[in-house]
Amino acid sequence: MTTPASYITFKLGNEDYGIELVKLRELIGLLEITRLPRARPHIRGLINLRGKVIPVVDLRIKFGMPPAEPTHQSVIMVVQLDAGNAGSTTGILVDEVLEVRAIPKEEVEPAPNLSEHVDMSFIHGVGKVDTRVVFLLDIERILRDDSSEPGRSALGAGLPC
């Protein structure tokens, strides 16, 4: 038996996603995002995180989903990729945060081509939580991915949701 890894799970559209909990620094409610003109489309803008300016990524756009205006349930998940590098702090805008779940390795399967929207290389695997399926994201890969046209390689880009 291996110790189960903990994930923070959240919703984008109708799908559930998860990110390893160790990558998460904090969750913050929606605050004013300054648009960054000429940035890549999935860069929603910049926020002031207690005196630090960090970019916010809109995963909907990154995954080629139709854009949605943030609601009161929207949350910015602040992740830090390298522990030592404050410059790697990034906010991720998601529709709704669900819960923290421990998902045992046995419950994680390699990624099948299931997601309507997401480039499968962004996915570590698929976990099962109760009856739901959670796509476990490779957040490093997503944030470091430099393809300038988001959703280009997504499977179902442009499909109605």
Next chain:
Amino acid sequence: MKSADQAPPKTPAAKVQRDAETIELLGDFVTESEDGLGRVDEILLEAQRAAVSDEQVNELFRVFHTIKGVSGFLEAHDVTRLAHVTETLMDGARSHRYGLDGKVLDAVFEASAAMRTLLNEVRHAAQSDCAIPTDPELHVLIHLIEHATDPDAGGSAKASLRPSAKRAEPLPSRAPRAASRAPAAPSVPVKASAGPPRPSLLERLSARPPKITTAEAPSVAPAAPKAPSPATPAVAPPAAAPATPAAEAAPGASGDSGGAVRLRETVKVDLERIDSVVEMIGELLIVESMVMSAGEIQGLASPRIANYLGQLTKISRDLQGVAMRMRMIPVRGVFHRMARLTRDLSRKTGKSVELVQVGEATEMDRSMVERIEEPLVHMIRNAIDHAVEQAPERAAQGKPETATIRLSAQHEAGAVTIEISDDGRGLRREAILNKARERGLVKDNGERLSDEEVFALIFLPGFSTAAQVSELSGRGVGMDVVKRSIEAMRGRVMIRSKPGVGTTFKLVLPLTLAIIDGMLVSCGPETYIIPSLAIVESLQMAPGMLRTVASRGELLNVRGEVLPLLRLRQLVGLSGAAPAADQCRVVVVESLGKKVGLVVDEVMTQQQIVIKPLSSHLGDTDFFAGAAILADGRVGLILNVDRLGTATAPSPRPRALEAAPPSP
């Protein structure tokens, strides 16, 4: 003879008056050198166990090189001599003439230990207003270092190193034995290594110009009193010199009453800690304002609570101010040290050089100000040693006899730029190329290289076109250090040079944290910041000012001057109706010598802005010089004015800041 009239290990503590600047310099020098020796010891210990890398040997070399350079103008002669021979020894090791082991390693160990002792003496001398003592036995150690690589010097070298390194201990009786224990060494090299007989204290003091005249008068050309040039009449210093020794003649009579001067002590704090303090204070301010604006608090009618809260607010703001200042310091201190370096080098080389300082108040991140000093020392030393011609040569070219080195700092397009320009002979393309060919560094003889590429060769390790290795420079290590230091700060070095006219080194440093004056302008719901330095004027749009020319877009007529017009709304891709033309304001900005009119909705206010860098993977972030947190807590974007200029050009030009002068 020397050891006969001077009691080892310490010379009599003659009193010396030092100005505050000198004391500060000495303090900084000792601290920095000790840091360097710490690294040396680490590397040496490693070298005992296993072979060390070339880079580490280079590091050893650089530490002694830097100590030599700085001590030279602080007149810590023993330190300079010891650093010089050790540097020479390391130079051989880094060019693989011998390995860093055995006797060589021992010698460097001894040199490092002896250097620490010397530095202690310098510190002591500075604190007690004494002259820096000279060690009559130092030549023994120096001799041994110089001969550490002799195959036949054998074990005696190692054995006799010991006493000399211990010379600071109160065992003067061992010193003569140390000297006599190196009988195998021919006596001539001993003399040579010890240099000419040390000038007496009096002589050395009189070689220094009086402090009052020089320290406070940077605008007066630091004329080289010892200049061989007949045109420079030897003026005040020799005349004033006797006065100083006269005061020396009665040590203790007046000197003791003032009490000992303390060297300014500084603590080097890890920047990460400062960052976290700044960050936490940021959080504190947010919470503070949340508390203040909470309805419950505002509902309280108690004047006592209001008073407490007022104090809380004030302390929080003060704290923020302190935290900000902790990181930002003006370059003034470093610039002044460069003025001093110039003066000293000017005297040493017999060349008359004036350092003009511009923008000393420019603030930079503290860590950068600390790290900028070493490259500046190297560049100024190079400029005076190599670039500036001797007076007759200058006269023949119709140049003023006093050379000018201009050292300037400014904030420019979200960067801090520091320029060092001299009016010397300029870089000689052919000389650099010849050297590069000699060392096989260029292909096809390098004929097709641009000037800029040729000039960049001087940054290669060990590259020097100087024929002579002097105590000042010429080993080619300087520019290597410059490039390395600047790149470590994520900056760039650019060279412009014209034969016979001079050379300009431009350092462009990023601002990890820098404060600029910014003008806040609005555009729809968004706020942008224009660096005030770039703003020429701001005016109300009037009906007659706008022209539309089919091929050139919109133009603005400002009192007869026709400027290209840009609309911020379009540049940032903002849709929605703009205010009526006569409601808009035009901000005229200038960058790279080009003026542009920028239409904004409204000009709001001017304030000090702390620039936060944007990471480059976000997109076309070059369009912005950075971001800043506005007074209301939102993030504002700082426009990169250089890019506005090129945005008007039909095709985007590469953002080369410096164009190389045309090839000859």
